[in-house]
Structures are given as structure tokens and as C-alpha cells.
Amino acid sequence: MTNLIKELGNTTQFKNIFFRMLVVIIICIVLSFLTEAFFTTNNLLNVLRQASLLFLMASGLTLVLLTAGIDLSVGANVGMSACVAAVAMTSTGSTLLGFLSGIGCGILIGVGNGLLVTFLRLPSFIATYGMLWILHGLTYYMMAGTTINGFDKSFRFIGSGYLYGIPVPIYIMSLFLIGGSIFTKYSIYGQQIYAVGANPLSARLSGVPVNRRLMLVYILSGMTAGLASLVFLARLNSAEGDIGENLTLPAIAAVLIGGTSLFGGVGTMFGTLIGALILTLVLNGMNILTIDGNYQALVTGIIIILSVFLDLIFRRKVSS
Amino acid sequence: MRDSAINLENPLLNSLKRLPGVALMLLVCIVVFSILSSDFLSIPNITNIGVQSTILLMISLPMTMVIMTEGIDMSIGALLTFCGVIAAYFLAQTQNLPLSIFMAIMVGLVVGLLNGAIIVYMKMPPFVVTLGMLGICQSLALIVTDGQTISNVGDTIGLAYNAKLLGIPLPIYFALVSYAIFHALLYHTRFGTYVFAIGGNRDSLKLAGIRVNIYHIGVYALSGIMAGVASILLTARMNSGHPTAAIGMEFDAIAAVIVGGTSFEKGNGWMFGTFLGVITVGILRNGLNLVGVQSSIQVASIGLLVLVALLLDGFKAKV
Amino acid sequence: MKNHRLLCTSAILLSMASSPAFADGEKIAVFTKNQTNPYFQAFRLGADSAAKQMNASTTHYVPTKPDSIPEQLGEIDDVIVKKPSGIVLIPVDYKAINPGVKKINDAGIPVVNATDHAETGNFVNWVGADDFSTANAAGKALVKALNGQGNVVILEGVRGVVGNTNRVNGFKKAIEEAPGIKLLASQPGNYQRLQGLQVMENLLQTYPKIDGVMAANDAMASGAIEALEGANRKALVVGINGSKEAVEAIKAGKMLASGDAAPFYQGCFATMSLIRSIRNLPVPKEIVFPPMVVEKATLANYDVAPDKQSCPAWNTIVK
Numbered sequence: 001m002t003n004l005i006k007e008l009g010n011t012t013q014f015k016n017i018f019f020r021m022l023v024v025i026i027i028c029i030v031l032s033f034l035t036e037a038f039f040t041t042n043n044l045l046n047v048l049r050q051a052s053l054l055f056l057m058a059s060g061l062t063l064v065l066l067t068a069g070i071d072l073s074v075g076a077n078v079g080m081s082a083c084v085a086a087v088a089m090t091s092t093g094s095t096l097l098g099f100l101s102g103i104g105c106g107i108l109i110g111v112g113n114g115l116l117v118t119f120l121r122l123p124s125f126i127a128t129y130g131m132l133w134i135l136h137g138l139t140y141y142m143m144a145g146t147t148i149n150g151f152d153k154s155f156r157f158i159g160s161g162y163l164y165g166i167p168v169p170i171y172i173m174s175l176f177l178i179g180g181s182i183f184t185k186y187s188i189y190g191q192q193i194y195a196v197g198a199n200p201l202s203a204r205l206s207g208v209p210v211n212r213r214l215m216l217v218y219i220l221s222g223m224t225a226g227l228a229s230l231v232f233l234a235r236l237n238s239a240e241g242d243i244g245e246n247l248t249l250p251a252i253a254a255v256l257i258g259g260t261s262l263f264g265g266v267g268t269m270f271g272t273l274i275g276a277l278i279l280t281l282v283l284n285g286m287n288i289l290t291i292d293g294n295y296q297a298l299v300t301g302i303i304i305i306l307s308v309f310l311d312l313i314f315r316r317k318v319s320s
Numbered sequence: 321m322r323d324s325a326i327n328l329e330n331p332l333l334n335s336l337k338r339l340p341g342v343a344l345m346l347l348v349c350i351v352v353f354s355i356l357s358s359d360f361l362s363i364p365n366i367t368n369i370g371v372q373s374t375i376l377l378m379i380s381l382p383m384t385m386v387i388m389t390e391g392i393d394m395s396i397g398a399l400l401t402f403c404g405v406i407a408a409y410f411l412a413q414t415q416n417l418p419l420s421i422f423m424a425i426m427v428g429l430v431v432g433l434l435n436g437a438i439i440v441y442m443k444m445p446p447f448v449v450t451l452g453m454l455g456i457c458q459s460l461a462l463i464v465t466d467g468q469t470i471s472n473v474g475d476t477i478g479l480a481y482n483a484k485l486l487g488i489p490l491p492i493y494f495a496l497v498s499y500a501i502f503h504a505l506l507y508h509t510r511f512g513t514y515v516f517a518i519g520g521n522r523d524s525l526k527l528a529g530i531r532v533n534i535y536h537i538g539v540y541a542l543s544g545i546m547a548g549v550a551s552i553l554l555t556a557r558m559n560s561g562h563p564t565a566a567i568g569m570e571f572d573a574i575a576a577v578i579v580g581g582t583s584f585e586k587g588n589g590w591m592f593g594t595f596l597g598v599i600t601v602g603i604l605r606n607g608l609n610l611v612g613v614q615s616s617i618q619v620a621s622i623g624l625l626v627l628v629a630l631l632l633d634g635f636k637a638k639v
Numbered sequence: 640m641k642n643h644r645l646l647c648t649s650a651i652l653l654s655m656a657s658s659p660a661f662a663d664g665e666k667i668a669v670f671t672k673n674q675t676n677p678y679f680q681a682f683r684l685g686a687d688s689a690a691k692q693m694n695a696s697t698t699h700y701v702p703t704k705p706d707s708i709p710e711q712l713g714e715i716d717d718v719i720v721k722k723p724s725g726i727v728l729i730p731v732d733y734k735a736i737n738p739g740v741k742k743i744n745d746a747g748i749p750v751v752n753a754t755d756h757a758e759t760g761n762f763v764n765w766v767g768a769d770d771f772s773t774a775n776a777a778g779k780a781l782v783k784a785l786n787g788q789g790n791v792v793i794l795e796g797v798r799g800v801v802g803n804t805n806r807v808n809g810f811k812k813a814i815e816e817a818p819g820i821k822l823l824a825s826q827p828g829n830y831q832r833l834q835g836l837q838v839m840e841n842l843l844q845t846y847p848k849i850d851g852v853m854a855a856n857d858a859m860a861s862g863a864i865e866a867l868e869g870a871n872r873k874a875l876v877v878g879i880n881g882s883k884e885a886v887e888a889i890k891a892g893k894m895l896a897s898g899d900a901a902p903f904y905q906g907c908f909a910t911m912s913l914i915r916s917i918r919n920l921p922v923p924k925e926i927v928f929p930p931m932v933v934e935k936a937t938l939a940n941y942d943v944a945p946d947k948q949s950c951p952a953w954n955t956i957v958k
Contacts, residue, residue, distance in 0.1 A: 035845070042870070043844035050837050116627065121634050126578045129571065130627035137620025144616075145680025146946075147884045149861070160869050236832050237865055238884065240858065242675035242705070246831065249451065256448050263445075287841035293798050293827035294462040301455025305438070308448045359720045368716045375709070467798040471734035471758060478738060558708055558735035563799040565708050565735070605703075609717035615674050615701035622703065 019314045020259065020274040023307055027278065031285045038288060045167060051280040052173030053231060055273050057247060058254040059176050060110075060224030062272045063184070063217040065255055067197045068264025069124035071221045073113060074251050076135035079244020081105040081229035083139050086148040086239035095155045099230060106226015107219060109135065114218035118211040132248070140241045149238030159234025169231050173273075176224070180269035193217060197264025254279055257307040259315070278307055341632030342579050342593055345625060346600045353607030360610055367489060371481070373602035374491040375400075375557070375566075378550040380573040380594050381502040382543040384582050387574070388589035389518040389536060391446035393543045395435060397569035398457035401562075403428045403551035405461045408561020411473040420477075424555075425548035431457065432544015436537030454570075461563040471560035481556035491553060498546070503591050511535060516589070576601055579629045600625070665695035665724035665917055667910060670714065672731050673705035676830070676856070677882040678902045679729070682753070685906025686727060688950045693914045695724070706800060708735045715739040719746045725763075725913040726750040727906075733801055734758045749916055753909040754900075755802060763916045766909040768900035768928040770805035770879075771812075774855070776930035777877045777898030778813025781851045784875050784895055787817045789850030792842050793825035794835050794863060796855040803830075803855055806879055810853040823849065828859040835859025839866035852876040857885040857897055864893050881933045886941045889933060896934035899941075904928060907950035908957075915953070923957055 032039040057074055064071045085102030089095060109131065116127035161168045184190035192213050195203040204210045233239055258275030260267025282303050286296050339347075353360040379396050386393045403424040410420035431453065438449045483490050506512035514535045517525045525532045555561055578584075579600070580593030604625050608618045669686045671679040683699055690697045700718060702710035711731045718726065719742060726748055730736035733755045740760030743750050752762040755770075781791070793810050796803035807825065814822050823846050828835035835854060839862060843849065852867075852874055854860035860878025867874055878885055881899030888894035905928065912922045933941055 037845040040844065043841075046840050046844055050840070053833075120631055122627070122630050123578065123583060125584065126575065126626060126630055129575055130623040130625075133623025133626070134620045135623075137616045137618070137623065140616035140619060140674045141614070143675075145674060145677055145683075147677060147858075147882065149884050150887070160865065232833065235865065236836060236862065238832065238861060240675060240832065242831070243833070245675075245705075246829070246834075253451060256445070256451075261445070262447055283837070284841050284844075287824075287826050287838050288845045290824040290826060290845075293795060294467065295459055296827070297455040297462075298459030299455075301452040301459070303452075304455070305444070305449060305452035309442060309444060312442075312444060357721075362720065365717070365720045368713075368720065372713045372716060462798050465799070467800075467804055469732050469734040469801065471737070482738070554709070557712060557738065558732075559738045560732075560735045562708055562732055562735050564706070564797070568704050568707075605713065606717050609700065609714055610721060612698040615699065615703060619703045 015318060017270060020271060020311065023310060024274055024277050024281065027281045027285070031281065031288070034285075035288050038285070043284070043288075045170070047277070047280050047284050048170050048173075049167040050284070051273075051276045052167075052169040053228065053235065054250060054254055054280060055173050055276040056169075056176060056228035056231060057225055058251045058258075058272045058276055059180050059269060060217075060221035061251055062180070062255050062258070062260055062267055062269060063193060064124070064221045065197075065260045065262060066184070066193050066264060066267050067214055067217050068200075068262070069117065069214070069217070070128065070252070070262065071113060071218065072125065072128040072248055072252075073109065073131040073135060074221065074225045075244040075246070075248030076132045076139070077106055077109045077222055077225035077244065078229040078232060078247055079242070080109070080135045080139045080142075081226040082233045082243050083143055083148070083239045083241070085230060085233055086151070087142070089151055089155065090148055095152050098151075098155060102230045102233070103223060103226040106222045106224070106229065108222070109225070110219040110222020111215075113222065114215040117218060118214045136244070139244070143239070143241035145241065147238050147240045151233070151237060156234045156237060159231045159236070169235070172227075172231060177269055177273055184269055189213065189216065194265055197266075199265070250279055253304055257304060257311070259311045275307075278303065340581050340590075340593060340596075341629040341634075342581065342596045342600055344632050345579075345629040346596055346603065349600060349603045349607060349625075353603065353610065357607065357610040360607060365606065365610070367492070369599070369602045369606045370495065371489050371491045372606070373598050374495040375550045375553050376569065376572055376576065376602070377495050377595065377598045378498050378546050378553070379543075379569065380576045380598050381498055381591065382539070382546045383570075383573045384502070384577045384580070384589055384591055384594045385506065385515050385539045386446070386543055387577050387582050387584060388515055389539055390584060391439065391539070392450065392574065392584075393435065393540065394447060394450040394570050395431070395453035395457055396450075396543055396547050396573060397566045397571075398454045398461070399428060399431050399544060399547040400551050400554060400566040400569060401564065402431075402457040402461040402464075403548045404554045404565055405464050405470065405561040405563055407477075407551055407555045408470040408473050409464055411477060411555075412470050412561075415474050417474075417476050421552055424551050425545060428544040428546070428548025428551065429541060430544070432541040432547070433537065435544065436540030439540065440533045440536050458563075458567065465561065465563045467563060469560050469562045473555065473560060477552070477556045478559045479556070481553055494553065498549075499591070499595055506589070506591050511538065515539060520588070572601065575626050579626055581633070597629075600629070663694040663914075663918075665690075665914055667695055667697045667725050667727060667913060668700060668718045668721075668723040669697050669727045669906075669910070670700045670711060671729050672702070672711075674701050675705065676880075677884075678856075678880050678900070681882075681902040682729065682906035682909075684946055684948070685903040685908075685950060686910040687906075688948070689907045689910035690914070692950055693911065695910075695914050697910070698723075702731070706731050706797070708732050711736070712739045715742060719743065719748065722746070723748065725917050727909045727913055728752055728757070729754045730757050736760075749913060751909045751913040751916075753905055754902075764912050764922055764924050764926065766905050766912060766926045768905065768930060770802045770900070771809040772930040773898040773900045774806040774809025774853075774879055775813050776809075776932050777879055777896055778810045778853055779816075780896040780932045780934060781853060781875055781877045782813055782817045782820055785820065785851055788819040790821050790823050790846065790848050791851040791853060792823050792839075792846070792849055794838060794852065794854040794859045795825055795827040796830040796859070798827055806855045810855075813853075820851075828854070828862065830856050830858060832858040832862045835862030836866045837862075839863040840870065843867070843870050843872060849874050854878045856880050857882045860885065860894060860897070861888065864888065881931070881941065886933060886938065889935060890938060896932045899931040899933050901928040901931060903948055904951075904956070908953075911950070911953055926957065
């Protein structure tokens with residue numbers, strides 16, 4: 001019986017994936033048609049690398065949304081963790097310390113968010129919103145309008161390096177994609193997370209340690225933000241107070257476009273990847289086609305609405 | 321507000337306990353800043369706080385209703401900006417104040433209706449739809465102005481923000497009237513009852529044969545209209561139209577609403593709480609400026625305020 | 640180790656301004672646009688240094704939301720209540736600030752305008768450099784280094800901010816005046832390092848031959864440099880701000896030049912003008928810093944970071 005269900009599950013999953021990829025493919029076709037600069041190896045690698053930065057941030061965020069929560073602090077988290085890592089690296093000269101402090105900072109922020117949501121029972125929107133402001137304030141205070149730059153080549157490798165001709169962030173993204181998918185689909189933690197999002201009460205009644213799982217997703221969200229901050233830092237080769245400022249909304253948009261629902265229980269890691277790809281492709285296309293800056297937000301806004309709309313139509317068709 | 325089983329001996333503490341978190345924060349802020357700054361309780365300063373809070377209040381009131389219907393309007397900051405730009409544009413082109421006001425409110429209404437229609441008829445999540453609309457409005461504002469400030473708006477519009485009636489600045493009247501309207505709408509009309517129900521118990525409405533969709537769209541339309549109205553004040557305040565003037569204000573509005581006690585689930589809402597939330601944030605910012613606190617600390621304090629206000633609510637429920 | 644603000648203890652050691660030392664303690668309110676742009680940080684440090692030298696004190700007012708016009712107007716309202724001795728004002732937007740300046744004038748508080756010319760109002764004087772000519776000078780340096788031939792891209796800042804519009808126009812003018820230079824594209828990077836990097840990456844994909852990059856600020860210029868290195872391509876890059884990072888990049892040969900609007904000196908002289916005016920000392924109507932370009936040849940002037948500098952004497956600049 002369970003085997004049969006698994007089979008059915010697989011075909012729907014397959015259709016899901018196929019359809020989402022369809023949107024990406026359509027965008028690629030349109031862009032290739034409009035300009036020959038798009039469909040080159042270099043540009044495609046370029047797009048993938050840019051998408052990986054976005055995806056890294058959005059991967060942990062996906063888990064939070066699966067529990068019907070939201071983490072508005074991811075951007076500020078990336079900003080603060082990057083600055084902390086930069087300070088650690090330049091003041092001690094140790095790349096390892098930079099890594100540890102960046103990830104550590106991200107995790108700590110995640111713990112903070114988790115405590116606010118589970119122990120203190122604040123709605124996640126407000127808890128992470130408050131955290132966002134606090135983090136921004138701390139980061140500005142710490143950086144005081146200055147920039148830290150110039151990091152070790154070994155550190156910079158994770159952001160700007162290449163391995164067999166492919167940019168390193170793409171490998172990191174693949175690792176996260178595979179790891180994240182396995183975690184969400186096949187681990188007991190993942191299944192419990194979906195359950196919490198779909199119906200916290202029945203999850204609790206069936207023995208899921210809801211608070212511990214909630215704590216877990218916020219910590220993971222913080223951790224991926226911390227990791228993403230290191231890749232950002234390595235790519236940018238410098239840290240300033242405002243790194244995190246415009247990162248949160250695109251990350252949330254990527255997760256939502258990917259089919260994850262704000263109400264929890266629905267969504268996949270792969271969907272988030274597709275969402276990240278779509279957003280990155282659109283920006284790439286606009287730059288290559290030199291679309292006037294005034295129109296870029298409009299194009300992005302319409303794409304966001306359209307993508308989610310198409311995704312919803314498809315899902316309704318499949319379930320009917 | 322649940323009373324605990326244990327009654328504290330101290331009557332003062334008891335009545336403080338009954339106050340919602342936001343009211344407590346408000347009191348704390350007032351007390352602290354009165355001590356730290358001799359200018360805080362002066363009439364000019366209090367008037368300032370009231371006037372400065374008006375625009376935010378005007379967009380937070382409809383946001384309360386939107387959130388009560390388990391929705392959200394992420395586009396209201398960008399819409400406010402866009403409407404302000406429209407008002408300035410028409411003023412600069414025609415010097416016709418009534419026309420400009422009309423156009424600004426119209427644009428707000430149209431966008432609000434669009435938001436509502438897409439959310440309700442295409443059954444899409446409000447966050448996504450309004451997030452997309454945010455980008456659209458932002459672009460439209462940039463396109464109309466081509467990135468420049470429009471400033472030849474004439475002298476009359478500034479009066480909306482600066483003129484006084486009986487010694488009290490006009491914006492305060494606007495704020496009070498807006499509040500009265502929304503209070504009445506929510507608590508004394510059928511529309512308001514439906515708003516409670518859309519968030520909490522939509523099916524019962526449908527069963528009663530009520531055209532829920534119209535009212536649901538209406539909530540977003542209201543949001544749009546208020547963005548249009550508030551944009552007049554914004555343009556008056558700056559005496560110009562600027563394409564990025566109110567970007568990001570939606571977060572302030574949402575925070576004020578939630579800090580005020582309205583929550584995303586179950587159609588639970590408190591209009592007066594929103595009012596308190598807006599005033600508290602206004603007082604905090606003003607107080608920090610008076611004391612001369614460094615900007616980065618101000619940023620962190622706003623986050624803390626938001627958290628503490630809600631923590632107090634949660635804490636009180638446990639004690 | 641991150642220090643918040645180094646107090647310029649070294650300021651005391653340098654030659655003092657020729658003005659007599661009055662018994663003072665003037666309280667100066669300094670308004671800047673945001674917390675993160677090193678340009679404004681340098682300005683604030685200059686203002687602090689000047690005030691310290693002249694026995695006055697400064698308090699800084701910076702919007703918590705970067706470049707927020709309503710917030711700056713609100714800060715002005717709050718500061719007027721405190722009645723500072725004087726105000727140094729960098730308006731977020733030179734037109735939208737008009738009502739704010741009017742309020743300052745009506746309150747009788749002396750005010751110096753810095754960096755961006757406010758459209759109207761009574762000021763003690765204006766201290767600044769010109770975004771347009773600074774960018775133009777940086778652009779010309781690039782054109783010269785390319786020998787008047789080549790393909791160029793522009794990385795713009797934030798649409799809707801007048802400083803950005805002026806900078807981009809300055810760049811474009813330099814390109815227009817060189818018939819052999821072709822402008823391939825002008826795309827916004829929003830003054831952000833990451834966006835500058837990614838936009839540059841995208842442009843590199845489109846155009847196989849890019850010889851020069853004009854970036855509206857140093858952060859985007861750095862991003863462009865990273866993108867070029869990452870793609871193994873070469874191009875000459877100029878930025879604007881003359882920040883410490885740009886100086887180091889120019890030293891290392893990675894960046895060609897950066898337009899310097901002398902924000903530290905602007906801060907110094909704006910504050911000095913204000914204090915002198917309060918003390919009834921003569922002050923010129925305008926102090927305009929000529930557009931300067933930091934490049935290999937002029938590096939010697941830029942060896943000291945802003946937080947270690949102190950203001951030069953008044954009569955070194957003002958004759």
C-alpha cells in the first residue's frame with residue numbers, strides 16, 4: 001500500500017518538477033531569441049553562480065516557510081554575519097576563524113529567532129522583523145560607515161574560485177540542493193516539519209516535538225544565511241554595513257515563486273532553486289537587453305505574480 | 321486579555337497588568353523620555369509627534385483590516401509613493417488642486433481594486449500579489465518622474481500639512497477623522513462584521529449567502545484609497561513628489577498593526593491598538609532624536625520596541 | 640577591530656584656526672543622508688573634527704531608513720524643538736527639503752547647506768563640491784587613459800536620487816565630448832557592491848569588448864573590478880567617493896581613479912562656517928571644492944584615512 005502511494009507521489013513530483021522547469025525553459029528560450037549574448041556557456045555559468053548566492057540564502061528560509069512561518073531577518077543576518085566574519089579575519093588573520101565566526105553568527109541569530117518564536121511565542125513575522133532592525137542597528141554600529149576589504153585567496157576561493165571550469169558557488173548550491181532535498185523529503189525531521197506546517201495541532205497530537213522542530217528550522221535558516229554570507233564575502237571581497245539591505249525580499253520571492261506556500265506544509269527545495277533561477281534570469285535578461293532601470297522593478301513584479309499564478313493553476317489542475 | 325488566576329496584591333500593578341503590551345510600552349516611553357529630555361513634553365513637540373504620525377496612521381488603519389482577513393498589503397508604501405507622484409505631476413502640469421487630489425485617490429483606488437481582484441478571483445496569496453504590485457508601483461513612480469523630484473506644485477497643497485485650525489495643525493484633524501471612520505467601519509457596520517468573519521470564519525459567511533468576495537476586495541480597495549489620501553499629505557509635507565519617498569513604509573504599518581494587538585490568524589483585530597502602535601513608534605523616534613541617540617542605536621531600538629511590546633503581551637498571559 | 644568613531648585627539652596638536660577662541664559650547668546639529676555610505680561618514684568626521692577644534696559639539700541625525708525624505712523632515716521637526724545653536728544640512732533631496740528649510744528659517748536657527756544645493760531657503764552659506772563636475776572629471780580621466788578610443792559602460796546608482804542623476808550626467812558628458820568613445824550601456828547597480836558586481840557580470844556576457852567602466856560610487860566600482868577579475872577580462876575602472884578602499888585599489892593598480900568630492904573637508908568647512916557665523920566672524924557665501932580625481936599621480940594627498948585626519952585651518956582654504 002505504501003509502495004503504491006510512493007509511486008503516485010513520484011509521478012506528481014515529476015510533473016511538478018517538469019512544469020516548474022518549463023517556466024525556466026520558456027524564459028531561456030525567449031531570452032535566447034531576443035539576444036545572442038544569452039545562450040553562451042559563460043553567461044549560463046554566470047546566471048547559475050548568481051542564482052546560487054540567492055539560493056543559499058533562500059534554502060534555509062524555505063524550511064521556515066514550510067512551518068507556516070517567515071524569516072524577515074535573513075538579509076540582515078547575511079549582512080551581520082559577513083561583517084563579523086570580515087572583522088574576525090582581518091583582525092586575527094585566520095581564515096578558519098572567519099568561517100567559524102560567520103557561520104556561528106548566523107546560527108546564533110537563528111537561535112535568537114527560534115527562541116522568540118517558540119519559547120516566547122511571538123508571531124514569526126514580528127519576531128524576525130524586530131530581529132531585522134536590531135541586526136541592522138548592530139551592523140551599522142559595528143561598521144560605522146567603513147569598509148573592510150581584501151581577504152585571503154584561500155577564503156576567496158569559495159566565492160570567486162573555479163573548479164574544473166565551473167564556479168565554486170555552483171557546487172555549494174548543488175550540495176545544498178541535494179542535502180536539503182534529502183533532508184526535507186526523506187528524513188524524519190523533514191517530514192515532521194511538513195506536518196507542523198500543514199497542521200501544528202495534529203502534528204503535536206501525533207507526537208511531533210513541534211517546538212523543537214520550529215527551533216530547528218530557524219536555526220537552519222540562520223545557518224544557511226551565515227554560510228551564504230561567507231560566499232557573498234568571498235565573492236565581493238569586502239564587507240560594509242549595508243550588505244544585507246536588499247536581500248530579504250528577493251529571497252522570499254524566490255521561495256514563493258518556487259511554489260512554497262506561506263501557509264505551510266507545501267514546498268520543495270528544488271522549487272526554491274527554480275524560483276531563484278527565475279529571478280536571476282529575469283535580472284540577467286534585463287541587463288543584457290539594457291532595459292531602462294526605471295522599468296526593471298515592474299518586470300520583476302509582473303514575473304513574480306505570473307510565476308506564482310501559473311504554479312497555482314498547475315497545482316489545482318493536478319489535484320483535481 | 322486574560323486575567324490570571326492569581327490576583328496581585330498591588331492595585332497599581334494589577335491595572336498595569338490589564339493594559340495591552342503596546343500601551344505599556346507607550347507609557348514607558350513617555351515616562352523615560354520626559355525624564356531624559358526637557359523638551360519632550362512641550363506643546364510644540366507633542367504636536368510634532370501627532371503630525372508626523374498622521375501619514376503612517378492613515379495607511380495602518382486599512383492595514384489592520386487587511387491583516388484581519390489573513391491578508392497583507394506589501395504594496396502600500398510603493399503605492400503611497402506613486403500616488404504622491406501622481407498628485408505632484410498633476411499639480412505641476414495643471415496647478416489644479418482638486419483634480420490632482422482626485423487623480424491621486426483614483427490611482428490608489430484602482431491599484432487597490434487590482435490587488436483585491438487578483439487576490440480574490442485568481443485566489444493568489446496576498447503576500448505574493450502585493451509584493452509584485454510593489455515592484456510595479458515603484459517602477460511606475462520612477463517612469464512618471466524619470467527619477468527626478470517634481471517640485472513646482474504650487475503653494476496651496478502645502479497647507480494641507482502646515483495650516484492650522486484653532487491652533488491645531490490640519491493633519492491631526494485628518495488623523496482623528498480617519499481613525500473615527502475606520503473605527504466606525506470596523507465595529508459599527510456590517511462591512512466590519514464581515515471583515516472579522518472573512519478572517520475568522522469565512523465559510524459561515526458563504527453559507528449565509530453573503531457575497532464575501534466583494535467585501536474582501538473592498539478591504540484592499542480601502543487600503544488603496546487611503547494610500548491615495550495619505551499621499552496628498554505626503555506631497556504636502558515635502559511640497560514635491562518624489563519617486564522613492566515612502567518606500568518601505570509598509571513594514572512600519574504592518575509592525576504598528578501587529579504591535580497594536582491585531583494578529584494574522586483568526587480575524588482578531590483592534591483598531592485602537594493600531595493607533596497606539598503608530599503613536600508609540602512615533603514617540604520612540606521623536607524621543608531618540610531629542611536625546612540625540614546615534615542613528616544605529618535608533619535602528620536597534622525600534623526592533624527592540626517591537627519585540628518588547630509583544631513580549632509583554634505574551635508575558636502577561638502567563639503571569 | 641572595529642572602532643565606532645575615533646576621537647580626533649590629534650586635532651589639538653595641529654595649528655588652530657586663526658579665529659579667536661571664544662568661550663563656546665555651541666551645539667550643532669548635523670544632518671546627513673545615510674549611515675553606510677563612506678562619503679557621509681567622512682563628512683561627519685570632518686564636522687566632528689571642526690567642532691572639536693572650535694570648542695563646540697555636534698550631534699548627528701541620520702535617517703534610520705537610508706535616504707528617507709520623510710524621516711529627515713521629521714528629524715528637522717524634532718531638532719527645531721531642541722533649539723540647537725546651528726544646523727549643518729545635507730538634504731536627502733534638494734527639492735523636497737524646501738519645507739524643512741523654511742521651518743528652520745522660521746525658527747531663526749542659522750543653517751549651512753552642504754553637498755547638495757537646496758532649491759530654496761536662507762542659508763549662511765553653501766559648502767560642497769559638484770556631483771556633476773566630480774563625475775565629469777573622473778570620466779575625463781578614464782577617457783584620457785583610453786586615449787579617447789574604446790567602449791564604455793556606466794554603472795548607475797539609485798534612480799530617483801539627484802546626486803546619482805548628476806553623476807551619471809557628468810559621466811555622459813565626458814563620453815559625449817570624446818567622439819571615439821562609445822557608451823554601450825548604462826545600468827543601475829543601486830550603489831550596492833553586489834549589484835554592481837552582478838550587473839557587470841551580465842554586461843560582460845553581452846559585450847565582448849568593454850574597455851572602461853564608470854561607476855557612480857566606489858562600492859560598485861569594486862564590484863565591477865571583482866567581476867572583471869573573475870571573468871579574466873581587463874578594463875579601466877573609475878568610481879566616485881575617493882574612499883579609503885578606492886585609494887588602496889588605485890595604489891594596487893586595480894582601479895584607475897575615483898572622483899573625490901572631498902567630503903571630509905566639506906564637513907570641516909561647513910561646520911567651521913556655521914560656528915564662525917554664530918560667532919559673528921566673516922564667512923564667504925560659497926565654498927566650492929573643485930572636482931578632484933584621486934589617481935596614481937595624486938595619491939600622496941590621500942594617505943591618511945578620514946578617521947585619523949583633522950581639519951585644516953580656515954585660512955588655508957578661505958582667503
